[in-house]
Amino acid sequence: MTDAATAAPINREMMQRDRAAASLGLVVERDDPGHAVVSMRVREDMTNGFAITHGGFVFALADTAFAIACNEDETVTVAAGADITFLKSTTAGQTLTATAVRRTRSGRTGIYDVTVVDEHGEPVAEFRGRSISTNRTF
Template sequence: MTGSPDPGARPMMARDRASAALGMVVQRDDPGHAVVSMVIREDMLNGFDVTHGGMVFALADTAFAIACNEDERVTLAAGADITFLRATTLGQTLTATALTRSRSGRSGIYDVQVSDGEHVVAEFRGRSLTTNRAVPDR
């Protein structure tokens, strides 16, 4: 997915206009494991010329969403926390890797590590809730 939804992507990501607008690229999409990257643009910087924390959160949240939507039922975030460890800036590529930590019934816990290729820049923990809603068709 690069700037516009990929027609070959699963329906959730094919319709994800926010992730597309941020230029996110899905590199891995497996049940319980996702990898998503994004190049930091000038319009993603805050007033100190470092990446706005919301952009880092959005990247981690997208990887989390892919990892936790493992079957035909819609799974949504019940909550999430992020810890920022290092600042990043213009031109850097950030990569978010999401993994399942635990699933029980309709609840799940997922860890997402965001790196700049050399360093871990953020750690994200997402809590999911699987609904009774079926994933809509394209």
């Protein structure tokens, strides 16, 4: 594992190249090894036919926090899989915040939990990501 001084520049470099996150307006609030916080304001174009936030955007927010948390050193780490449970719907104008926390990391694999909450701190979704480190470096 690495320290925050090493992980932050790596994650900042990764996020500077992340066009998907930029197009969604994601804001990185925290990028420590094994821990990340990312927020997103829900726009009208992020809602579905029921005028609620499309689940794909909630997943993208959680997945981005997961990506930051699991890239703890110079080794490129990606998702091996992820699951999400939606708990509450949200609408345009709300701000969602995803907090990712490392549960375990052993060898090339890891498990990270991400909680997504609304601006009132009420749970919106729970996400569990499984990571795998590649042979590539930043």
